[in-house]
Amino acid sequence: MVIGAGIAGLTAARALADACERVTVLDRDVLPAVPAPRRGTPQSRHLHVLLARGAEALDELFPGFLDELAEAGAVRADTQGDAHWYFDGHHVRRAPSGLFSYGLSRPLLEHRVRERVTGLGNVTLMPSTEVLGPVTTPDRTRITGVRTRPLPDGTDGTGGTDAAGETVLDADLVVDAAGRGSRTLHWLTELGHPLPAKTEVRADIVYVTRHFRREPHHLGGRKAAAIVGYPGHPRSGALITVEGDRFAVVLAGQYGEEPPTDEAGMLAYAESLAGPDVAEVLRTAEPLDEPARTRYPASVRHHYEKLDRHLGGFLVTGDALCTFNPAYGQGMTAAALEALLLRRLLAEGPGPGPGPDPHDLPRRFFRAAAKAVDTPWLLAAGGDLRFPEAEGRRGPADVLLDRYLTRYRAAASVDAALGRTFLRVVHMVEPPTALLAPGRVLRALRAARRATAPGTAGG
Ligand SMILES: Cc1cc2nc3c(=O)[nH]c(=O)nc-3n(C[C@H](O)[C@H](O)[C@H](O)COP(=O)(O)OP(=O)(O)OC[C@H]3O[C@@H](n4cnc5c(N)ncnc54)[C@H](O)[C@@H]3O)c2cc1C
Structure with a gap:
């Protein structure tokens, strides 16, 4: 039983x-027959980058x-050859990299994944069904199912619980x-189970x-x-080409910076970024929809592996x-990696159901998932911890590493x-750790001395 039909x-x-x-996937939402945003995933109106590892x-x-995906209109792009990147205002030297990513809207991606999943003979999707809570053994040590209720299509389930419909x-x-x-945290509390520790890094984006x-x-x-x-400049912008000859363009601001949603304001904001590309598109391209706006407070990690x-x-x-923090574009990739490791663990056995060690899967999964999450967490939380506004622990090693990576970014220009x-x-x-390979460190430190000035689009 899976709660949620997102990625x-x-x-x-x-x-x-x-x-x-048999696998059943339950979701509150009506799941659209065509690629379209839906209520349960409000982020689907926003630019979604599928990282190369996520695509793999x-x-x-x-x-x-x-x-x-390519047949459906997704745009394959060489991440360094077909794109401009600016880090710390330095423009990364452009060159074919052989590293490919796929530009498409989040609704199209989810639609295609959903089609593949429904094509599996033993998976059933149950839309318009809300999960209300777990059902457990009397001693509350093991889950045996979930309580659900049907939602009339088009409601969000906030109208109260009708116990009769459960x-x-x-x-x-x-x-x-x-x-x-x-x-889940609420359910575990109700069951008297220990709660996992939580790490949080303020993104305020x-x-x-x-x-x-x-x-x-x-x-x-x-x-x-x-x-x-x-x-010192917590304003970002990005664009990708997606299906239907469109650019998805995002403006973002952190720690008090907030991009406006009116046309003139958006252009002025884009012009204040440390690279010209987004402003160029805003100035010359025809807008196709109304801007969507959202606020994302913090990157949050629950340490189930430590229970x-x-x-x-x-x-x-x-x-x-x-x-x-969505600015690092990692959520869908992390989800797909967690699925891959779940598949591996299940293949290793013992599987679910009464077996020699039915309780072992959570321990094995959470340990492996914590390792899979370590890298994206390091990149996202570590990236935000560069900003003095982000609260979180920084040791002397972090300061040294940050200094080195600042030079590395300059060197990449x-x-x-x-x-x-x-x-x-x-x-x-x-x-x-690839950034810290001995030969690379020397090379980066040397190249940083020749780096182009921030804000220049070389290469
Ligand atoms: C603004 C923004 C931009 C982002 N950009 C990127 C990006 O560029 N690249 C990237 O990889 N990731 C990005 N992400 C993150 C990405 O959207 C998610 O990490 C990824 O989709 C995985 O989400 P999920 O499936 O865990 O949860 P969700 O996508 O939130 O799906 C959860 C599902 O569960 C259902 N549900 C919830 N509660 C219940 C219940 N009680 N009963 C039944 N159903 C329920 C909901 O209806 C929903 O369908 C972005 C996120 C945001 C907010």
């Missing part, structure tokens, strides 16, 4: 389908998936993929996304740009386990190979 829930269902007889992971879960659905294994609004018609002359044919904010007692048969994945490694780390195909 985490759908990919978890894919993983479970290999090991379980989805292709591992659904063989042939990336070809299907149904209990039995399950050997329940996966919470309900996103940031997950009720405001996002404004709008779509524009893309024409061949825009940006000299380049497909994407990312102008990343930095301490010494787990609710048997119960897992938590995706944003419900760990949610990252003159040395394309250094830029490539940096982007491979950002896209999670290489670990962050």
